[in-house]
Amino acid sequence: MTDSAPKLYCANHPDVETSLRCNNCEKPICAKCAVLTPTGYRCKECIRGQQKIFETAEWVDYPLIFASVAILAYLGSLIAFRLGFFIILLAPLAGGAIAEIARSITRHRRSKRLYLLAAAAAILGCVPLGLQFILQFSLLGLIWHLAYTILMTSTLYTRLAGIKIG
Numbered sequence: 556m557t558d559s560a561p562k563l564y565c566a567n568h569p570d571v572e573t574s575l576r577c578n579n580c581e582k583p584i585c586a587k588c589a590v591l592t593p594t595g596y597r598c599k600e601c602i603r604g605q606q607k608i609f610e611t612a613e614w615v616d617y618p619l620i621f622a623s624v625a626i627l628a629y630l631g632s633l634i635a636f637r638l639g640f641f642i643i644l645l646a647p648l649a650g651g652a653i654a655e656i657a658r659s660i661t662r663h664r665r666s667k668r669l670y671l672l673a674a675a676a677a678i679l680g681c682v683p684l685g686l687q688f689i690l691q692f693s694l695l696g697l698i699w700h701l702a703y704t705i706l707m708t709s710t711l712y713t714r715l716a717g718i719k720i721g
């Protein structure tokens with residue numbers, strides 16, 4: 556019997572033979588312990604470590620970002636609706652500015668949920684003025700306001716979430 560390759564046993568299950576290795580830490584892992592990622596199999600420890608790097612937000616960041624983005628988006632909408640057509644140029648700038656302020660308030664801590672919450676807060680901040688236009692039957696005001704809401708929120712989200720890591 557010739558067996559050139561040394562037998563591997565799962566790091567978590569010493570009695571389970573395996574041919575898989577974590578592509579990050581090289582640890583042998585069995586099928587139960589392996590997690591398939593876009594780059595290959597990883598052990599659960601490495602997956603957990605990865606998530607920690609990507610998700611650095613603390614609980615306090617959530618109410619902070621929600622309140623600040625909602626208020627800024629609301630204040631921005633009060634300025635924006637006076638601008639008419641120029642909203643299209645200025646709404647992305649407003650979204651970028653709000654994103655920068657939100658990032659410095661949360662000290663550049665990151666989390667996907669945090670960005671989604673910021674986008675939700677941005678839309679919520681636009682609700683009061685939107686309701687006002689609806690009650691006034693101001694269709695043109697509502698259209699410009701929707702343009703502001705969409706452009707500002709999408710810029711805010713991509714500015715926050717699109718930051719390259721590492």
Ligand SMILES: [Zn+2]
Nearest residue numbers: 577580598601
């Ligand atoms: Zn690993």
Ligand SMILES: [Zn+2]
Nearest residue numbers: 565568585588
């Ligand atoms: Zn295992």
